[in-house]
Amino acid sequence: MKARLWQFFFLFYAFASIENIFAEESKKNIKDIKEQNIMSVLYQQTAAERMAGSLQTFKLAKQAIDKALADPSWSALPGQNTRDKKPAIIVDVDETVLDNTAYEARMILNGTSYPEGWIRWCKEAVATEVPGAKDFLNYAALKGITIFYVTNRVFQLKEATKKNLSNLGIPWDQAKDTILMRGENNWDSDKGPRRALVGNEYRVLIMVGDNLGDFVDAKENNLIASKRKNIVKDYTDYWGVKWFMLQNVAYGDWEGALYNFDYSLSPEEVHKTRIKSLDSQGN
DSSP: OHHHHHHHHHHHHHHHHHHHHHHHHHHHHHHHHHHTTHHHHHHHHHOHHHHHHHHHHHHHHHHHHHHHHHOTTOOSSTTOOOTTOEEEEEEOOBTTTEEOHHHHHHHHHHTOOTTTTHHHHHHHTOOEEOTTHHHHHHHHHHTTOEEEEEEEEEGGGHHHHHHHHHHTTOOOOSSSOOEEEETGGGOOSOOHHHHHHHHHHEEEEEEEESSGGGTSOHHHHSSOHHHHHHHHHHTTTTBTTTEEEOOOOSSSHHHHHHTTTOTTOOHHHHHHHHHHHOOSSOO
């Protein structure tokens, strides 16, 4: 009996040790993958070039507002009926208005991956302003334009998002619901239905984002990389005129497209896919 008891404890601790080894190895693999993001996050956080590009984008968007207001047929929504509609703009939130690269840095340092820590980070309401966003949005508000924030933050973060915007002096309409979030009204990550809802009542002058899905529906966004580039070409007349794209090299659907939007891949599979996606021939 005593021998069997010792055998049981030996096997228990052996299995526990093996599980701990696998857990540590898995954590190491995640940390290794996140560390591949160091240069991207450092670019977002420290590069003067990133700041210049962001300021430039918002300056051009600001100039476009005046042109749009002067032309009653102007719309950033393809095919929209603009007659008798009040002016509005649609902007994304994360990496368009609010800079969350501190969260990206935390994941690298802690060896974690999204969504771990994301809700906690958002509730801190300490994200900084994407350079130029505040000036652009205050200019739009001064012109009497309604600002709609169409974001894929979950709706449980609405109050935290409002707090963060207010902390930065970024305007949002307190008289009506203009922060449209994922999970509200059965909205999923496809922003198309929310843009259409805004377009039913408002003439959308400008759209600003950092992801292709901030401008087109999921069926045009959730494609392989080469097809996404073709979608960009289909809307050539909109870029820099009615649609304004900010650069986000840290994350986005551009990365998901590499994996065919399969986020169940292991760290090893992610790494192999990244290597395989590199073009060393200049094609």
